[in-house]
Amino acid sequence: MLIHFRPALILLLLFTIVTGVVYPLAITGVAQVALPAQANGSMIEQDGRIVGSSLIGQSFASPRYFHGRPSAAGQNGYDASSSSGSNLGPTSKALAERIKSDVEKAKAENGLSGPVPADLVTASGSGLDPGVSPASAHAQISRVARERSLPEADVRALVDHSIQPRLLGLIGEPRVNVLALNMALDAMK
């Protein structure tokens, strides 16, 4: 055991320096010089202040905005310093009750008659999902157009323009970035 002590201790210290200090600091240095926007969280500035990150969802409650998904991050949702899913299971009564109330709310505010798109009434894994499915965005068009007194066709065109397709038509799922869509909406008037 003792003859192994010296190599164990020295290699542990050397690798701690190499992989725990030099490696992350070197990556940080290169990233900050070569890719500063991404390395600092892809923040979006508007009029000189940060309104959010293009990768991180935020809470939208006003009927004038497109809404994202329910969020279990933090106390009030979309807390980007406390990411979390609901972790509620398939037979959870709490989950069934939450979905019931979200379905009723989505139907009432958007005037929907049929079933509600699944992602619009389910919480994401991170609680910070920046996207909704194209179906969820489409379901909200008439409400947003009405609230903003905009022609529905214009809002629909904006939504369709905002759909990010699968990469090469193959990888990932089509989606709409809710923050980007709402910023484009604000810029429309």
Next chain:
Amino acid sequence: MTFNGWMQIALFCAIVLALARPLGGFLTRVYAGERTFLHPVLAPVERGFYLLAGVRCEAEQGWRSYAVAMLAFNLLGFLLVYGALRLQGALPLNPQGFAGVTPDLALNTAVSFVTNTNWQSYGGEATMSYGSQMWALTVQNFLSAATGMALAVALIRGFARRSAKEIGNFWTDLTRSILYVLLPLCVVLALVYVAMGVPQTLQPYVTAKTLEGADQTIALGPVASQLAIKMLGTNGGGFFNANSAHPFENPSALANLVQMVSIFAVGAALTNVFGRMVGDERQGWAILGAMGALFLAGVAMVYWAEAGANPIHAALGLDPAGGNMEGKEVRFGIALSALFAVITTAASCGAVIAMHDSFSAIGGMIPMVNMQLGEVIVGGVGAGLYGVLLFAIVAVFVAGLMVGRTPEYVGKKIEGREVKLTMLALLCSPAATLLALGVASVSPLGLAGLQESGPHGFSEMLYATTSAAANNGSAFAGLTANSPFWNVLLAAGMMIGRFALIVPMLAVAGSLAAKGKVPPSAGTFPTYGTLFVGLLGGVILIVGGLTYFPALTLGPVADAFATAAGTTY
């Protein structure tokens, strides 16, 4: 299930298969000490390390010495992580001013990262300073992965050598794993991740003013450098609480593809290393074939289960065509979330892009079964290969019993000593899982952590003890595991699941190395054909799976019936 979903799954499999042989060739050269294209730069560093540490790289070790060196190294690593976490409040790179970690959580976390489990009883962005993430956690991501790779190579040498006393040198196997394999790949991957949007900064968290005028504090950090090794080393411990579901830890489907491939790359390549070192690459492909068959069966079941809607939710007016989206991200959708869940539990990674606790009963059961099979479907880097080779020993033993001949595997006679040690190694993880589950089930302290009642609550406990003893680290995260009871119980499970398997495994390696090679004869059972692939897959399912059948019946199976009946708890 959609055509596109299956095409994405096929694309992933094709990339992993295409990488296995070239990477396997590279790894074989590295562990043999031969020159590679990295040697002009890194060979002086390697020699310098040996000089400082007093390691003579040509001096090889027998299995006992190899085991003691590995244990000493891991013990010191544990102490370093424990100390660094306890003293976090006094150490630098702590812009959020987090306090030192509590003793039970520091114990659990140190064991967790040293054993390559990366079970996390904490939420990263609310507990760990940037410094702790770097010099405590990232370091162990490298070291525990390199330990696993070294051990796998030691076992392969047991099969490959004839009449030898030594199985290699732990210090050189460890050092080479990091310097020539993990670190160079991580440098490239980390920068690729930054380019795709993963943050890499030491600045404090940023507070944004949202469009609706609220404050949103956005956690940041040196994420990319940790993410690269978290995946490549099948560690799986997230920088953030939501792990790779967090948009900063997995910004796009392309980043997700790179992450999925990194989880399997080294493990799949090691099957090829095995084939090359025993002198017949077909032996490696047969093992990868058995892994692949079990993997695809798992993917199909989870994808099918998650693509269907929960009837309880569909009855409330949720569109069933969208599948089970609770706990999943829109940019990944159903197919990728299902695929990732199987990858992360087949390998002993434990990273998640969707919350397994919110999967359907069957969709959540398959990840559990993957872990319970011993994580030998590709498996953790190194750990998967030495695990599956133990199952291969059992498989040829069973075949030998059927025809009444002494079993052989890649030219080695498998005798009583090896089979006993193999069974000892294979049974320690189920014992740790089920004993811990039993203790938790009858303890008020155990039950206090449950979020769910009914069968799903039992599943949360079963998943936790399985994940710990299998060194996976993913969770049914509704369980609140940050209590002294769960922290200590799961730490014990992780220790047993790692080291109680490794020591008898190294004894098998030593025992095999000492044997001569038996030339193949007409009576030798060929271990590269489809018959062996089927036998190996069957043995893994029977030995690994049946052990847990009663527990699975009480948890996910009962949960599936409850879902179908519309019962909620």
